[in-house]
Amino acid sequence: MSNTNYTTEVAILGAGPVGLTIANYLSKQGVAVTIVEQLDSLIDYPRAIGIDDESLRTIQSLGLVDQVLPHTTPNHAMRFLTPKGRCFADIQPLTREFGFSRRNAFIQPQVDNVLLQGLKQYKNTQVLFSRQLTQFSQDADGVTLNLQNKEGDAETIRAQYLIACDGGNSYVRRNLGIAFEGETAPNQWIVIDLENDPLATPHIYLCCDPVRPYVSAALPHGIRRFEFMVMPGETQEELSKPENIAKLLSKVLPSTDGIEVIRQRVYTHNARIADKFRVDRIFLAGDAAHIMPVWQGQGYNSGMRDAFNLA
Ligand SMILES: Cc1cc2nc3c(=O)[nH]c(=O)nc-3n(C[C@H](O)[C@H](O)[C@H](O)COP(=O)(O)OP(=O)(O)OC[C@H]3O[C@@H](n4cnc5c(N)ncnc54)[C@H](O)[C@@H]3O)c2cc1C
Known part of the structure; x- marks a missing residue:
């Protein structure tokens, strides 16, 4: 059994779109980042299909939009039909205030992968897959994360800050005792x-x-x-x-x-929001902080806004 110790400026829990986007932003600013992901690879099951112009602008500012646009369809209208097929509502904004179509179809795993690949250019950033967070604690100077890797070995990360992007069922949020009020x-x-x-x-x-x-x-x-x-x-x-x-x-x-x-x-x-988004050196972002019914098509997009605002 070995015990590996990592030191980083910001630890991010979860390699979903929000964790990956925050990591790209911080890395671009020269901050050392370590992402911890429990799975062996990015999530590949069907999730977000609607990406908005603000998210594309966010991705553009990371220098990755040219890799993302081929995975999108612009001007994606949303139409509501009666049982007989009559359209009674049509959401189709055609303006381009931010330089991109307002509503775009996309396939989440493909764009998440672009965000992951984007991190390869930063030498102070690493993504640790296949790690379970077993415990975490914070003090006046930083945060300590105790992990277990696939082989069962213990690992430790010492960081100045932890950003929990660990999804709607956030382990960090639950362990901090932060309420997640709302409805299912x-x-x-x-x-x-x-x-x-x-x-x-x-x-x-x-x-x-x-x-x-x-x-x-x-x-x-x-x-x-x-x-x-x-x-x-x-x-x-x-x-x-x-x-x-x-x-x-x-x-x-x-x-x-x-x-x-x-x-x-x-x-x-679900439609739920965390009682608070920060406890001292630990932040919540994305679905860990707020989760909404998928029809609103804003879980991914609001998480991208968290990433931009926080980083
Ligand atoms: C069917 C469906 C359709 C959707 N459609 C849209 C849409 O059209 N538009 C839109 O904006 N949003 C949509 N969403 C929502 C969108 O998919 C989510 O809001 C988005 O993925 C949240 O990103 P995140 O990074 O916060 O969390 P996630 O993507 O859930 O990522 C969390 C990551 O953390 C990892 N993790 C969790 N716990 C731990 C732990 N203890 N240790 C280490 N790693 C951990 C997970 O394995 C995961 O990789 C849809 C969702 C669904 C299910």
Whole structure:
């Protein structure tokens, strides 16, 4: 058993978009940063699909927007349909105050990966994957993080500050005893991303069908996102079976022959905000600090604003 000790100026917990963006900003300013991530690689399951102009401007200021734009579709309208298919609301802002389209489709894992690759240019920054945070404490001069790596070895990080970007279920927030007030929606949704978009229609449609509301979104690189409400009595386990996914899709596709599911996952929608965002040398940012129902399309975008404001 070995014990590795790291020293850094800012430790960031969580290699999601918020942790990665803060790390890029701080590194660009010459600050030494260490990111700790519990997984072996970035999250690859289906999540954000809408990135706004402010986030793109943030990414531009990091010098990474040219790598991100190929993974976006600009002017992505959001349309609400009645059960008979009549459009009763159309969100389609066409102005470009910040130099980018206001609403853009994107695929979160691809853009998160650009943010990760962007860190490679900074020699004082490192990303430690496959580390569990077992304990943390702070004193007048800094913060100490106790980690365990994949081999079971103990590691320690001593930092001047800790920024907890560890998502909605934040370990740091819970251990600091910070309340996370708000609501959890009673319904869950199953999210399915398909390869080789079988519909090939642009934009995003929210189909307000009382039998089973669903969302259909065209994404870059020929990907189609469907989100279906999980109805009372249905379980996540049952609904996730390939035959039941095919059944869901058969209601919205001309044919389910040859469909290629890239990712699928069931989500619960939350609207919660932390009681405070800072305790001395420890900060909360992104979903760790505030979480909102995905329809608002602002979890990622508000986290990018946290990153810009904090760093
Ligand atoms: C279906 C769906 C659709 C969405 N659509 C949109 C959208 O269109 N637009 C939008 O703006 N937002 C959207 N969101 C929200 C967006 O995905 C999140 O708000 C965003 O990922 C939050 O980023 P984050 O970095 O704060 O947290 P996360 O992305 O959750 O990252 C947290 C990271 O911390 C790691 N971690 C957690 N605990 C520990 C620990 N103890 N030690 C080490 N690492 C840890 C996790 O493994 C993870 O990598 C959507 C979300 C979902 C689920």
